[in-house]
Amino acid sequence: MKIVVCVKQVPDTTEIKINPETGTLIRDGVPAILNPDDAIALEQALQIKDENPGTAVTVVTMGPPQAQEMLEECMAMGADDAVLLSDRALGGSDTWATSNAIAAGIKKIGEYDIIFAGRQAIDGDTAQVGPQIAEKLGIPQVTYVKNFELQDQSAVVERSLEDGYEKLKVKLPCVLTAIKELNVPRYMSVRGILRAAKTEVKVWNAADIGVDVETVGLKASPTNVFKSFTPKPKGTGVKIEGDTPKEKAANLLIALKEKHII
Numbered sequence: 493m494k495i496v497v498c499v500k501q502v503p504d505t506t507e508i509k510i511n512p513e514t515g516t517l518i519r520d521g522v523p524a525i526l527n528p529d530d531a532i533a534l535e536q537a538l539q540i541k542d543e544n545p546g547t548a549v550t551v552v553t554m555g556p557p558q559a560q561e562m563l564e565e566c567m568a569m570g571a572d573d574a575v576l577l578s579d580r581a582l583g584g585s586d587t588w589a590t591s592n593a594i595a596a597g598i599k600k601i602g603e604y605d606i607i608f609a610g611r612q613a614i615d616g617d618t619a620q621v622g623p624q625i626a627e628k629l630g631i632p633q634v635t636y637v638k639n640f641e642l643q644d645q646s647a648v649v650e651r652s653l654e655d656g657y658e659k660l661k662v663k664l665p666c667v668l669t670a671i672k673e674l675n676v677p678r679y680m681s682v683r684g685i686l687r688a689a690k691t692e693v694k695v696w697n698a699a700d701i702g703v704d705v706e707t708v709g710l711k712a713s714p715t716n717v718f719k720s721f722t723p724k725p726k727g728t729g730v731k732i733e734g735d736t737p738k739e740k741a742a743n744l745l746i747a748l749k750e751k752h753i754i
């Protein structure tokens with residue numbers, strides 16, 4: 493079995509600050525990490541590999557040269573191969589343009605049975621790239637996957653909904669996007685780190701993957717970020733005092749009447 497996992501290097505959102513004057517992210521000194529949902533997608537691929545000898549897992553990302561460090565981390569976790577799509581022509585791509593590039597990269601990788609991706613990236617929260625890749629490749633997709641099992645040449649998954657879940661059976665090849673309930677990602681191993689150090693990350697540019705440069709990059713992106721800002725903090729709440737629930741309820745009624753709410 494051959495599995496491709498789409499991953500992304502993102503800034504650690506716990507360290508993110510926004511320039512109040514320009515409305516742009518301050519990236520200086522902010523650590524870059526493997527997108528959490530993508531780590532869950534990779535873990536599911538690695539679990540399949542553990543249970544099915546002969547399975548090969550390839551991770552692919554689009555980004556600047558420094559994203560290679562994140563791919564090496566993925567291989568240290570257990571991935572067999574890694575591909576970095578890096579080219580100035582790809583810079584500034586929105587989700588539509590990004591999915592064009594990644595779909596082209598996956599086509600160059602070749603055969604695949606399952607394509608895993610995280611539900612969304614924490615630096616954008618769009619949850620669009622995974623489904624768009626499926627559309628570009630013309631294969632079925634299931635998003636928000638919380639449980640997974642293989643049955644013959646199909647994947648049986650539970651897709652999370654607001655009020656429960658639905659159980660679906662989808663034929664391979666397919667695209668599946670993972671959520672945190674699916675699993676807990678493993679750590680890098682010493683053996684994996686040593687193997688990753690000896691494995692070369694493939695770096696492909698736009699010409700290598702044969703993508704039309706008119707469909708990638710900033711100029712080809714139909715959407716752009718207008719402004720980023722930090723929401724203004726809300727005012728402090730009001731604490732209702734009272735020794736018993738009955739007293740608190742009575743004091744709440746008094747406060748609401750004073751404000752003419754009731």
